[in-house]
Amino acid sequence: PNQHLDVTSFISSQPHRGKTAFVDAVTGRRLGFSELWLGVERVASCLYALGVRKGNVVIIISPNSILFPIVSLSVMSLGAVITTANPINTPGEISNQIEDSRPVLAFTTRQLNRVASSGEGARAKISRVKQRVNQDDTAALLYSSGTTGKSKGVMLTHRNLIALVQAYRARFGLEQRTVCTIPMCHIFSFGGFATSLIALGWTIVVLPRFEMAQLLSAVEIHRPSHLSLVPPMLVAMVNGAEEINSKYDLSSLQTVVVGGAPLSREVTEKFVERYSNVRVLQGYGLTETAAIVASMFTKEETERYGSSGLLAPSVEGKIVDPDTGRVLGVGRTGELWLRSPTVMKGYFKNEEATASTIDLEGWLKTGDLCYIDCEGFVFVVDRLKELIKCNGYQVAPAELEALLLAHPEIADAAVIPIPDMKAGQYPMAYILRTAGSNLSESEIMGFVAKQVSPYKRIRKVTFLASIPKNPSGKILRRELVKLTTSKL
Ligand code: ATP
Structure with missing residues (x-):
């Protein structure tokens, strides 16, 4: 794509008119694709009128909402940078993030509703001088989970996010229905529900947060074919299977994508035994790679229980001995290094950490101990640090x-x-x-x-x-x- 294409324009280039983009599972409110793009335009105009310009950071602190993608897409359309904070974080953690990212403006729940639904943005519509966005400009500043240390700001560019949409397009079909329960502030959900799946024309039923009964009712009512979950949600479904199967109709489900943490062969086996119509597709990724770089897709791939699937076509991977730096062969366990168009530009204001994570040839050191078998399936053994x-x-x-x-x-x-x-x-x-x-x-x-x-x-x-x-x-x-x- 052309050097000046921003990710929002790229996603909106296939408008999927006449279809529903988002449904609020609690209120039932629906947002069509035309309404979505109108909302993006309105909020962008409003932000511009407020003085937000290219390179400025805007923070969103909100549980999942059908307005979340409107805000992030509009910020990115201006060449500004969206950063997301998890509303369940402590005030101290959120203020650390604010201090680090220095946003010029914050969106939080009540404002979200006011701006996106009152037409205020439309009133504020002024002629906007579209600033040229370069694909290597930062579009999103997402913070890693902070599992192994202090959470780090990961700079993802328009190019990274466009490549992510293309990877989704290569793996997933168009216009399916799903339920979003993973927090949109995290890359797994941000890269899927708030960006890529919009480009694919999916209808996304949004739950504010994960709550098992609410998720299962949403599946029964909205009949999605697909769910994205993190392993503890799957474990909870395995443990409660008898009661769940007797209470809810989950027959619409065909696939469940699981990622974000290790999922064992044992849990997968128990899940498919209890929900026999559902295929479990594992996905592996990091905030630093804009999420999924390896995943399962076909029926044969799904049967590789315990594996994280195959590397996406645009991703190169190698296994390196973390002590000697030597490349190891098929089946040997070492650190997984990745090169991909979705690899981040770097850590925000942290050149030292960037230099020790991405080498001069563009290889990202994942910090994960893995092996790749003779057919290319990736198995994550554990995190080196753990x-x-x-x-x-x-x-x-x-x-x-x-x-x-x-x-x-x-x-x-x-x-x-x-x-x-x-x-x-x-x-x-x-x-x-x-x-x-x-x-x-x-x-x-x-x-x-x-x-x-x-x-x-x-x-x-x-x-x-x-x-x-x-x-x-x-x-x-x-x-x-x-x-x-x-x-x-
Ligand atoms: P921090 O780097 O701040 O400690 P984090 O690494 O937990 O936080 P994320 O980017 O959310 O932040 O997580 C990426 C990590 O999640 C990967 O490096 C890997 O260890 C783990 N992970 C993701 N998907 C899988 C998977 N399918 N199997 C095993 N581990 C996974």
Whole structure:
């Protein structure tokens, strides 16, 4: 596409007129594609009248809403930069983000409604001098989840987001129906529901936040063929399957895309056994790659349980030994490096972190320990930073969690390191038992010990009522480590 095309113009070039773009699952309000683009134009005019110009940052702090995409598309259409904050973040976290990104304007819930529905934007319509957007200008500044450290501002350009839309187009069909429950502030949802799927003409039923009963009712009422979920949502559907199947009609569902955190073969198997008409497609990506770079698509690909699918056609990947920098062959485990038109421009105001993450040839070091099999399927073993170092061996918590989740009386599990004078660290597990189970610590340790090498054995178990996770479905190990050290 031409060098000056902004992502909003690219998405609106296929207007899908006459179709419904968004439905508010709570109020039932519908937004047609024509209304959507009119809204984008109005809000853009309004922002321009308020003085927002190319390069300015605008922040949106809102739960999911049918107006969220209107705001982000209009900001990007001006060549300004949209940044998103999760409304469930603490005031301290949000003010850190504001201090870092320095927005000139903030959208939050009440304003969203006022601006996008009152016609105020139309009144403010003044002749707008369209500023030329370069494809390498930043369009969105999305913050990584902060799972392994402080969350970082990731600069995604118009080129990155256009490439993402093209990748979606290559993998997904046109004009399907789905429900959005993952927060739009996160790249997984932003890159899909707030941008790419609009280009594909999908009808998106929007839930403000994830709530299982609301999600299932929305599926029954709106009959989507597709859902995007993060692993804990899938785990909850597996655990509640009997009740869910007796209460809700989920027969419209054909595919569920799951990404954002590891999803084990065991959980996938349980899911397809309980919801036999549904295919589970895993997707893998990072904020730094504008989300999905590997995914499943065809029936054969879906059957590779435990894998994250194939790299998208425009993505190059290699497995590198993190200690020596040597490229490793098929089936060998090392750090996954990626090169793709969706790889970020860099971290915002952090050249040092950018230089240590993207090398001079454009390879992005993902920090994920992976292997790629002879047919090109990517398997994510764990995050390098989260490996447990026990007696000189490295133990992947995700591998042990997958084993634990295969136990019929374990509803959820998290494995973390616990310090030890002799071993350095050893793995311990936090466990949520299924309702009514009396499974004991020694039974759990025995169950794992039978299946793993001695150094991977779990040495301690603590029972919890829920495992702390972030919106992208990742276990908040730091919180569990804190909990453990406070008890030592
Ligand atoms: P931070 O970098 O601030 O610690 P984060 O890496 O959690 O935050 P995200 O960009 O939301 O922020 O997450 C990307 C990471 O999510 C990947 O590097 C990977 O570890 C994990 N991930 C995503 N999809 C999958 C998947 N299908 N399987 C396993 N892990 C996944």
